[in-house]
Amino acid sequence: MAVRPASSDDIPFLKELYRALRFDEVAAISWSPEERQDFLDSQFDLQHRHYVAAFPRADFLLIQKGAAPAGRLYVDRSIDAWHILDIGLLPSFxxxxxxxxxxxxxxxxxxxxxxxxxxxxxxxxxSGALRLYRRLGFVEDGESETHFRMRWGVRCVSP
Structure with a gap:
């Protein structure tokens, strides 16, 4: 497994990954496959522009397994407490x-x-990601209606 900086050449793969990660969220909507793909591609474009603008010093990394692209890891290491913006893998990985x-x-x-x-x-x-993060020592330290905020590190207080 290797990581490397993502480039504009990786956008087609990153869109494919985004569609794979978000497909279940729109599967029940009665759209044609083309409409579903167009919607997810537009959502990717919005998210990508937001991440680049809001986190200009973040590392946007492509995860590879051998020569095959497998996922993405976006992390902002420009601040004292690093922040993982996104981590995602294709289902097959x-x-x-x-x-x-x-x-x-x-x-x-x-x-x-x-x-x-x-x-x-x-x-x-x-649930799979929550199990992984907890196993690696991340603890919940905030929540919204849809998400938990989790932290790992010396300033984390165990529950």
Whole structure:
């Protein structure tokens, strides 16, 4: 597994990934496949523009398994407590230890550079991700109607 900076050449893959990650959210809507793809592509475009504008110093990384693109990791390391904006893998690459390896590597880097910790947001109904984050020592420290905010690091207080 490797990560590298994403480039504009990766946009087609990143759109494919976004569609795979969000398909279930729109599957029940009575749209044609083309309408569904157009909607998800427009949502990707909006999200991508927002991330780039709101987090200009973030690292936008492409995750690869061998030569194959497998996912994305967007992380802002420009602040004392690093923030994971997004981590996502294609379904065919999930449950292979890739996210665990990426997150433990990020935790090691945060410790080495004396970052105060790492934060992220996760959907309340994403039970697999919640299990992973808890197993890696992330604790919930805030919530909204749809998401939990989780933190890992020296300033985290265990529940």
């Amino acid at each position: 999930r449950n292979r230890g890739i996210a665990t390896a990426l997150l433990t590597r990020l935790q090691s880097q945060a410790s080495e550079t004396r970052a105060s910790g790492i934060s992220l947001h996760v959907a309340r109904d994403n």
